[in-house]
Amino acid sequence: MSYYSTLGVTHTAEDFVIKAAYKALMRAYHPDRVNGYEAYVKAINNAYDVLSDSVKRAEYDSSQKGSIDESYFEDTESSREIANDVSSDWQVVIEYFPELEEAKQELRQYSSALSISFALKILESKDFKNHLEISRELKKDFLQGYFGTNPRILLLAKTLLLAKVRAPLLELNKLVQIMGDRIDAERVIAKLADRYPEIDQIYNSDELDALIEDTRTLISRARSKKADFDDLKLLASRLGVIAIGKKGFFKDRWQVTDRSGMKLLFSDSNDFELYLINVFESIAFN
Numbered sequence: 001m002s003y004y005s006t007l008g009v010t011h012t013a014e015d016f017v018i019k020a021a022y023k024a025l026m027r028a029y030h031p032d033r034v035n036g037y038e039a040y041v042k043a044i045n046n047a048y049d050v051l052s053d054s055v056k057r058a059e060y061d062s063s064q065k066g067s068i069d070e071s072y073f074e075d076t077e078s079s080r081e082i083a084n085d086v087s088s089d090w091q092v093v094i095e096y097f098p099e100l101e102e103a104k105q106e107l108r109q110y111s112s113a114l115s116i117s118f119a120l121k122i123l124e125s126k127d128f129k130n131h132l133e134i135s136r137e138l139k140k141d142f143l144q145g146y147f148g149t150n151p152r153i154l155l156l157a158k159t160l161l162l163a164k165v166r167a168p169l170l171e172l173n174k175l176v177q178i179m180g181d182r183i184d185a186e187r188v189i190a191k192l193a194d195r196y197p198e199i200d201q202i203y204n205s206d207e208l209d210a211l212i213e214d215t216r217t218l219i220s221r222a223r224s225k226k227a228d229f230d231d232l233k234l235l236a237s238r239l240g241v242i243a244i245g246k247k248g249f250f251k252d253r254w255q256v257t258d259r260s261g262m263k264l265l266f267s268d269s270n271d272f273e274l275y276l277i278n279v280f281e282s283i284a285f286n
Contacts, residue, residue: 003050003051007025008021008078008112008113009021009113009120010111010138011061011145012141012142015052017121018048021078022052024081024085024086024120025044025078027085028081029044044078068170079113082116082120086120090123093123097131099131100131104119107139110139110142110143110161110162111161114139121134121138132271135278136274136277140281147172148176156199156203157173168192168199171192215235215238219235222273223277227273229247229252232269241257241258241279251268254266256272256275258279
């Protein structure tokens with residue numbers, strides 16, 4: 001198990017998130033409170049000793065070379081204890097910002113450590129308003145850190161993650177670390193599909209091709225903050241999101257029904273832009 005898994009966080013977790021995770025685990029397992037966890041506490045301390053030191057952490061990350069293991073996908077003892085430790089504060093927050101729980105659960109489909117890192121970052125930074133951007137960046141860093149930036153490779157990785165198909169996912173991670181971003185995606189995907197027949201049953205790039213073609217300009221405008229009211233409405237439609245916008249004197253308001261049927265409300269077009277970018281990137285990074 002990696003040091004990051006020991007602390008229940010992702011490999012991109014900021015220092016303050018790592019510190020928060022460590023404190024939560026020590027509250028749960030400190031020898032003054034419970035007995036029988038001496039070896040686990042030692043492992044926690046060893047992990048924190050390395051990851052809290054920038055030089056040691058850089059050396060450790062270099063030795064790992066972006067490799068991934070099964071512990072990244074499962075609920076570990078650390079992730080469960082951290083979730084329990086922050087549950088009280090988290091429940092207070094989502095009473096007023098229920099959309100935070102939706103973002104957390106969406107990240108949990110990819111990795112338990114990813115959802116824990118999100119919750120800790122939100123609670124420690126108090127940046128509730130920018131949760132969509134935080135969620136998007138965490139997911140992007142997580143996926144690109146292990147699977148590079150090739151859109152087709154990323155789509156396959158996300159498909160395998162959501163379908164919980166582990167063997168080809170681990171092999172894909174290894175191939176990306178060896179070949180880098182100049183990887184021949186079509187050759188690799190074809191070879192993996194020969195070795196793992198289940199890939200053909202769950203992976204389809206047609207939607208990706210059509211979506212990128214139809215939304216490239218609109219996404220570019222949204223990212224550069226140049227998208228107007230009509231651009232956002234069209235982009236939402238292209239992404240399968242039902243959006244009813246109301247122009248205001250200072251701010252626009254948006255009532256949204258997402259791809260799963262969930263109702264959302266945005267009181268600012270900037271937040272709605274980030275949401276649409278997040279939807280696009282949940283299908284494929286561009």
